[in-house]
Amino acid sequence: xxxxxxxxxxxxxxxxxxxxxxxxxxxxxxxxxxxxxxxxxxxxxxxxxxxxxxxxxxxxxxxxxxxxxxxxxxxxxxxxxxxxxxxxxxxxxxxxxxxxxxxxxxxxxxxxxxxxxxxxxxxxxxxxxxxxxxxxxxxxxxxxxxxxxxxxxxxxxxxxxxxxxxxxxxxxxxxxxxxxxxxxxxxxxxxxxxxxxxxxxxxxxxxxxxxxxxxxxxxxxxxxxxxxxxxxxxxxxxxxxxxxxxxxxxxxxxxxxxxxxxxxxxxxxxxxxxxxxxxxxxxxxxxxxxxxxxxxxxxxxxxxxxxxxxxxxxxxxxxxxxxxxxxxxxxxxxxxxxxxxxxxxxxxx
Amino acid sequence: xxxxxxxxxxxxxxxxxxxxxxxxxxxxxxxxxxxxxxxxxxxxxxxxxxxxxxxxxxxxxxxxxxxxxxxxxxxxxxxxxxxxxxxxxxxxxxxxxxxxxxxxxxxxxxxxxxxxxxxxxxxxxxxxxxxxxxxxxxxxxxxxxxxxxxxxxxxxxxxxxxxxxxxxxxxxxxxxxxxxxxxxxxxxxxxxxxxxxxxx
Numbered sequence: 361x362x363x364x365x366x367x368x369x370x371x372x373x374x375x376x377x378x379x380x381x382x383x384x385x386x387x388x389x390x391x392x393x394x395x396x397x398x399x400x401x402x403x404x405x406x407x408x409x410x411x412x413x414x415x416x417x418x419x420x421x422x423x424x425x426x427x428x429x430x431x432x433x434x435x436x437x438x439x440x441x442x443x444x445x446x447x448x449x450x451x452x453x454x455x456x457x458x459x460x461x462x463x464x465x466x467x468x469x470x471x472x473x474x475x476x477x478x479x480x481x482x483x484x485x486x487x488x489x490x491x492x493x494x495x496x497x498x499x500x501x502x503x504x505x506x507x508x509x510x511x512x513x514x515x516x517x518x519x520x521x522x523x524x525x526x527x528x529x530x531x532x533x534x535x536x537x538x539x540x541x542x543x544x545x546x547x548x549x550x551x552x553x554x555x556x557x558x559x560x561x562x563x564x565x566x567x568x569x570x571x572x573x574x575x576x577x578x579x580x581x582x583x584x585x586x587x588x589x590x591x592x593x594x595x596x597x598x599x600x601x602x603x604x605x606x607x608x609x610x611x612x613x614x615x616x617x618x619x620x621x622x623x624x625x626x627x628x629x630x631x632x633x634x635x636x637x638x639x640x641x642x643x644x645x646x647x648x649x650x651x652x653x654x655x656x657x658x659x660x661x662x663x664x665x666x667x668x669x670x671x672x673x674x675x676x677x678x679x680x681x682x683x684x685x686x687x688x689x690x691x692x693x694x695x696x697x698x699x700x701x702x703x704x705x706x707x708x709x
Numbered sequence: 710x711x712x713x714x715x716x717x718x719x720x721x722x723x724x725x726x727x728x729x730x731x732x733x734x735x736x737x738x739x740x741x742x743x744x745x746x747x748x749x750x751x752x753x754x755x756x757x758x759x760x761x762x763x764x765x766x767x768x769x770x771x772x773x774x775x776x777x778x779x780x781x782x783x784x785x786x787x788x789x790x791x792x793x794x795x796x797x798x799x800x801x802x803x804x805x806x807x808x809x810x811x812x813x814x815x816x817x818x819x820x821x822x823x824x825x826x827x828x829x830x831x832x833x834x835x836x837x838x839x840x841x842x843x844x845x846x847x848x849x850x851x852x853x854x855x856x857x858x859x860x861x862x863x864x865x866x867x868x869x870x871x872x873x874x875x876x877x878x879x880x881x882x883x884x885x886x887x888x889x890x891x892x893x894x895x896x897x898x899x900x901x902x903x904x905x906x907x908x909x
Binding site: 480 | 739742761762768774777778780781784785840841842885
């Protein structure tokens with residue numbers, strides 16, 4: 361690989377690192393965007409079959425061109441800026457919504473050594489970047505100068521800040537037992553232990569000793585991405601579409617893309633932190649990117665499954681679940697893990 | 710000028726501009742958003758100093774949590790900027806005094822020879838495996854464990870006090886108890902009765 365790239369590197373000279381990094385970014389973002397497009401189709405199909413319908417099947421064979429058609433439609437629609445809106449912020453809203461969900465992929469490892477930026481504080485970076493996702497929603501809601509978007513963004517601010525706390529504590533447990541903030545190290549530390557030697561790596565991953573944290577992280581992830589059953593931010597029956605009411609065309613599409621890119625991100629994070637990333641579940645089979653893709657797809661299916669199964673939570677129930685159920689559970693489990701690690705029964709020595 | 714210095718000047722320029730806009734923006738929401746921008750660029754400058762933990766925590770705490778709640782409040786207030794400006798001249802002397810004090814303090818620190826560049830030699834370059842986070846954690850939980858725990862205790866007290874201030878008992882308020890609602894069984898709400906069919 362290095363030898364093959366040598367002539368290209370010489371051609372670009374001193375700007376080569378920048379060009380190479382850009383190429384890597386494109387190699388991450390382009391498949392992600394295609395994945396996002398087809399996740400929307402998968403969602404409609406999965407929910408369709410769960411409700412004994414067929415789902416979209418008109419555009420292309422088995423409806424496979426549906427996301428392309430949707431994208432084209434949104435691309436060619438007019439962007440209408442409401443007359444009372446704060447124009448600059450109205451446009452900035454969707455941009456700020458999608459930027460963090462793309463920037464976070466910089467530290468996500470896809471395979472051993474296959475990561476854009478192998479930084480020491482990768483986990484912290486993820487937490488910081490995902491905590492900025494809420495700005496897009498808040499700014500959009502305020503800049504629209506309209507009642508429903510404003511209510512939606514108020515809900516978003518409270519909900520996303522609440523669930524971040526529980527998510528943060530779940531991540532503290534993970535970093536305690538892997539003794540590292542580097543995501544590659546976190547994955548590698550899951551491929552050790554007694555079960556791994558027996559050839560059952562699936563039980564040496566973090567989801568077994570940290571099972572409560574795994575569940576809390578997954579549910580908080582659904583709440584963070586404002587997906588059903590936590591989608592009160594855009595609850596149709598109450599606030600029409602929340603922060604997206606006044607948006608049309610591509611600005612609306614950006615919110616849509618951001619939501620699905622966030623789903624991808626949370627699923628990948630769950631796979632990396634709790635389900636062993638690219639490690640294979642049993643011994644003797646080679647590890648690789650395909651395992652990460654399979655695990656991510658499974659978690660994504662859980663997202664869709666939850667949407668088709670549960671009715672929307674009432675707002676006070678969401679707040680109660682976040683503050684009065686998840687945060688006490690995570691606090692207790694942090695202490696349990698700390699005591700466990702210091703006791704002779706520790707399995708992480 | 711190497712690349713690092715170049716980045717530093719860009720970040721500083723953005724930060725100074727954003728900080729100026731915080732106090733000059735007419736709209737309080739715009740001002741709050743410019744404050745977010747200046748926090749974010751400050752995080753970038755700390756990253757240049759290889760203090761990645763502090764930088765990321767600054768973004769996480771101030772940008773991700775504090776400013777969100779700040780915006781939350783600012784957006785809900787209908788602030789009339791003209792009425793706020795009415796008392797400008799009466800507040801000016803106090804404001805000017807505080808401003809002068811700040812300038813004096815900063816000149817003392819920045820200009821004094823005990824704080825100058827020669828008094829603070831450049832720290833040795835970090836090794837490849839150096840982790841700022843690990844070093845901070847080690848210091849906080851060994852050498853400075855008592856001050857650290859004391860500070861966290863103070864914060865906990867402040868938190869409890871803040872919560873207590875919002876607590877008030879009102880009589881005659883009806884509210885739903887989610888725990889009770891969730892734990893409701895069918896038998897609590899539906900009574901099945903067996904009755905014979907009525908004949909005409």
